[in-house]
Amino acid sequence: PVDRMPEIQEARLRLPVLAEEQVIMEAVRENPCIVLCGETGSGKTTQMPQFLYEAGYASGKGIIGITEPRRVAAVSMSQRVAMEMNLPTQVVSYQIRYEGNVTTDTKIKFMTDGVLLKEIQKDFLLQHYSVIIIDEAHERSVYTDILIGLLSRIVPLRNKKGLPMKLIIMSATLRVEDFTDNKKLFPSPPPVIKVDARQFPVSIHFNKRTPMEDYVGEIFHKTCKIHRMLPPGGILVFLTGQAEVHDVCRRLRKAFPFRRSTTDTGEEEETFKDTRRFKKDKQKQAVALPRIHLDNYSALPVDEGDEDRLAGVDDDECGYEGCELDLGEDEGDPDEKADPSIPLYVLPLYSLLAPEQQAKVFQASPAGTRLCVVATNVAETSLTIPGIKYVVDCGRVKKRYYDRVTGVSSFKVSWTSQASANQRAGRAGRTEPGHCYRLFSSAVFGDFSEFSEAEITRRPVEDLVLQMKDLNIDKVVNFPFPTAPSGEALMAAEQLLVSLGALEEPPRTGRVKDIERAKLSCPVTPLGRAMASFPVAPRFAKMLALGRQQDCLPYVIAVVASMTVREIFEDLERPAASEDESSKLAQNKARLMQMRRLWAGQGPSLLLGDLMVLLGAVGACEYAGCTPQFCETNGLRYKAMVEIRRLRGQLTNAVNAVCSEGGVFVDSKMAPPTESQVICLRQILLAGLGDHLARRIREEEILDPKWKNGYKTPLLDDPVFIHPSSALFKKPPEFVVYQEVMETTKMYMRVVSAVEPE
Numbered sequence: 001p002v003d004r005m006p007e008i009q010e011a012r013l014r015l016p017v018l019a020e021e022q023v024i025m026e027a028v029r030e031n032p033c034i035v036l037c038g039e040t041g042s043g044k045t046t047q048m049p050q051f052l053y054e055a056g057y058a059s060g061k062g063i064i065g066i067t068e069p070r071r072v073a074a075v076s077m078s079q080r081v082a083m084e085m086n087l088p089t090q091v092v093s094y095q096i097r098y099e100g101n102v103t104t105d106t107k108i109k110f111m112t113d114g115v116l117l118k119e120i121q122k123d124f125l126l127q128h129y130s131v132i133i134i135d136e137a138h139e140r141s142v143y144t145d146i147l148i149g150l151l152s153r154i155v156p157l158r159n160k161k162g163l164p165m166k167l168i169i170m171s172a173t174l175r176v177e178d179f180t181d182n183k184k185l186f187p188s189p190p191p192v193i194k195v196d197a198r199q200f201p202v203s204i205h206f207n208k209r210t211p212m213e214d215y216v217g218e219i220f221h222k223t224c225k226i227h228r229m230l231p232p233g234g235i236l237v238f239l240t241g242q243a244e245v246h247d248v249c250r251r252l253r254k255a256f257p258f259r260r261s262t263t264d265t266g267e268e269e270e271t272f273k274d275t276r277r278f279k280k281d282k283q284k285q286a287v288a289l290p291r292i293h294l295d296n297y298s299a300l301p302v303d304e305g306d307e308d309r310l311a312g313v314d315d316d317e318c319g320y321e322g323c324e325l326d327l328g329e330d331e332g333d334p335d336e337k338a339d340p341s342i343p344l345y346v347l348p349l350y351s352l353l354a355p356e357q358q359a360k361v362f363q364a365s366p367a368g369t370r371l372c373v374v375a376t377n378v379a380e381t382s383l384t385i386p387g388i389k390y391v392v393d394c395g396r397v398k399k400r401y402y403d404r405v406t407g408v409s410s411f412k413v414s415w416t417s418q419a420s421a422n423q424r425a426g427r428a429g430r431t432e433p434g435h436c437y438r439l440f441s442s443a444v445f446g447d448f449s450e451f452s453e454a455e456i457t458r459r460p461v462e463d464l465v466l467q468m469k470d471l472n473i474d475k476v477v478n479f480p481f482p483t484a485p486s487g488e489a490l491m492a493a494e495q496l497l498v499s500l501g502a503l504e505e506p507p508r509t510g511r512v513k514d515i516e517r518a519k520l521s522c523p524v525t526p527l528g529r530a531m532a533s534f535p536v537a538p539r540f541a542k543m544l545a546l547g548r549q550q551d552c553l554p555y556v557i558a559v560v561a562s563m564t565v566r567e568i569f570e571d572l573e574r575p576a577a578s579e580d581e582s583s584k585l586a587q588n589k590a591r592l593m594q595m596r597r598l599w600a601g602q603g604p605s606l607l608l609g610d611l612m613v614l615l616g617a618v619g620a621c622e623y624a625g626c627t628p629q630f631c632e633t634n635g636l637r638y639k640a641m642v643e644i645r646r647l648r649g650q651l652t653n654a655v656n657a658v659c660s661e662g663g664v665f666v667d668s669k670m671a672p673p674t675e676s677q678v679i680c681l682r683q684i685l686l687a688g689l690g691d692h693l694a695r696r697i698r699e700e701e702i703l704d705p706k707w708k709n710g711y712k713t714p715l716l717d718d719p720v721f722i723h724p725s726s727a728l729f730k731k732p733p734e735f736v737v738y739q740e741v742m743e744t745t746k747m748y749m750r751v752v753s754a755v756e757p758e
């Protein structure tokens with residue numbers, strides 16, 4: 001029996017899913033798998049685990065598992081459910097990539113989908129669980145799709161073995177045909193239960209014209225206008241990334257500043273002190289190496305927060321603490337003038353934001369202020385923010401795009417889908433009728449695609465293919481994907497894995513048809529199994545597997561960790577806000593470039609190029625204790641460095657688990673590699689990135705002046721370039737290997753090292 005607080009019980013009764021509890025639980029009893037559809041905010045995530053708990057699904061040996069595509073949701077939802085059920089977090093717990101609070105008493109476990117995938121690798125039958133809930137299935141994240149495919153097989157197997165198990169797929173949209181009308185996935189379609197949310201009407205206001213240039217500025221003005229003219233009610237703003245979120249937060253705070261008045265309750269003050277204390281504690285914690293348990297890791301949630309990391313903005317400026325009231329300047333724009341008479345309580349929300357900052361959106365805003373949450377896609381379906389009456393939607397989303405053939409990737413801001421825009425609008429009608437202001441015209445909306453496509457069709461799949469082969473799923477083409485990746489993508493993945501030695505070579509002789517078929521069902525090699533146990537992409541896993549030569553492992557681990565974490569350096573090209581700042585930046589830039597040259601080393605290590613810079617930066621930062629101060633003075637992103645530190649610990653554990661006699665450890669005083677180690681490192685690099693080779697274009701080959709200093713790659717027609725910030729920019733070698741090609745203003749290679757032709 002659950003002993004809930006009366007006010008919680010009252011709030012629950014207002015949730016639409018509660019009215020359907022009996023129908024839902026009966027369907028669960030009678031079917032191995034069900035699909036539950038309900039608007040965001042109808043209570044799926046918080047209530048479904050409670051229904052199951054109260055029906056006894058966690059009272060036997062198995063527990064209730066629930067997966068989220070985002071770490072944010074796994075953490076905050078576990079806390080919310082623990083609170084609602086009046087149970088400690090030892091019982092309602094979470095597990096994400098690096099951390100968790102799961103204990104032997106855990107009965108309800110929230111986790112990212114990557115964590116569950118890793119658990120399937122350890123125990124295919126998931127005997128620890130009596131129910132798995134797949135949440136946010138409509139997001140169609142790659143791991144969610146794979147999990148549904150795997151569970152469609154695991155559940156019948158479990159039931160056949162007399163170890164009953166249930167699967168619940170939850171979606172915020174009604175578009176679930178990919179799961180239900182897919183005979184390969186579920187031969188008999190699972191029942192779909194729809195929960196009707198009490199949605200209040202939302203009036204949609206389209207812009208007459210669609211701003212193409214400064215939509216961020218336009219968002220700011222629209223929000224100012226709403227705040228000035230419209231009745232009370234929270235505002236939720238949708239933007240595409242962390243940098244935009246901070247920009248708008250800063251401008252709004254400046255326009256409508258509020259000071260905590262002395263009449264505020266002392267409680268308010270307390271929370272402020274708490275936050276400060278928390279921040280301090282966190283800095284202290286960061287100095288001690290984190291303890292990492294081997295079963296604590298998951299596959300990397302690929303791409304999660306990438307859009308934020310790429311933006312390269314830190315979130316330290318996001319609190320009100322230390323935020324100065326800037327009243328002086330007049331920039332000519334009336335909206336930029338400070339008007340403290342109508343304070344606005346502005347909060348950012350994005351996936352990489354620290355949990356205690358995220359939690360603020362659920363708390364009541366200070367008396368006399370209006371709440372305004374400036375968010376990325378996170379707020380679209382994962383989190384429900386109370387009290388929102390106005391939504392301002394830029395209509396765009398930032399996504400990573402890959403060219404399947406060339407492997408070139410780029411982040412692009414593009415129009416979202418109609419379904420997404422409608423989800424965003426729906427956030428306004430939860431507590432009373434609301435309004436949604438779209439910063440685009442209805443004609444433009446008409447051109448949006450109807451739905452967003454499944455992620456699996458948009459990215460390379462070599463990591464997934466290797467994980468699946470490690471589960472002995474040899475014929476990945478036959479796997480019951482809700483939406484299958486293209487044959488082309490699967491073939492490219494198998495070829496890469498064969499060339500890395502992770503899969504056995506297909507036979508070269510025999511009937512053409514057999515050869516073709518064999519190419520798509522190569523079994524995993526022992527090397528491949530070792531690689532699959534490392535939580536990084538196969539190319540990097542290969543480097544780790546080779547790292548034992550010449551005692552190179554600590555270097556390889558550091559290099560792989562820093563290549564996996566996006567953008568460890570602050571952006572030196574950042575536009576300055578004023579002339580004064582611009583001269584400061586220029587001075588700083590010269591010093592930081594000098595620093596990077598120092599890290600690049602001398603003699604043979606110069607050939608390692610950007611890789612040596614990474615090694616030098618990581619080594620120096622760790623030597624200095626990885627403090628925020630060190631990072632700031634040396635142009636490093638503190639968050640990236642902390643993540644590298646965690647990854648180093650994690651990869652070290654993973655490597656030691658594979659070869660027990662290894663005995664590698666994370667050395668905070670790592671010496672630079674010796675000459676022979678540098679040679680060895682270059683070979684290891686080539687083993688992982690062998691197909692990412694580029695040759696400098698010779699004078700006589702230059703067909704276009706733009707090709708000067710360009711490099712030729714096997715797959716691209718157009719040349720690629722070394723970025724001016726690269727250690728090898730000034731002395732471009734004849735042959736280089738690169739981590740990836742990223743298209744920004746030009747096609748640039750990222751992380752470049754020299755190689756000698758053989």
Ligand code: ADP
Pocket residue numbers: 015038039040041042043044045046047076080362381382383384385386
């Ligand atoms: P769904 O999963 O269907 O989108 P949820 O179960 O996440 O819905 O949320 C149900 C309700 O619980 C929401 O309307 C929201 O108001 C409330 N809620 C969820 N999380 C929190 C929280 N951390 N603090 C306060 N209220 C919350």
Ligand code: MG
Pocket residue numbers: 041044045046135381382
């Ligand atoms: Mg939910």
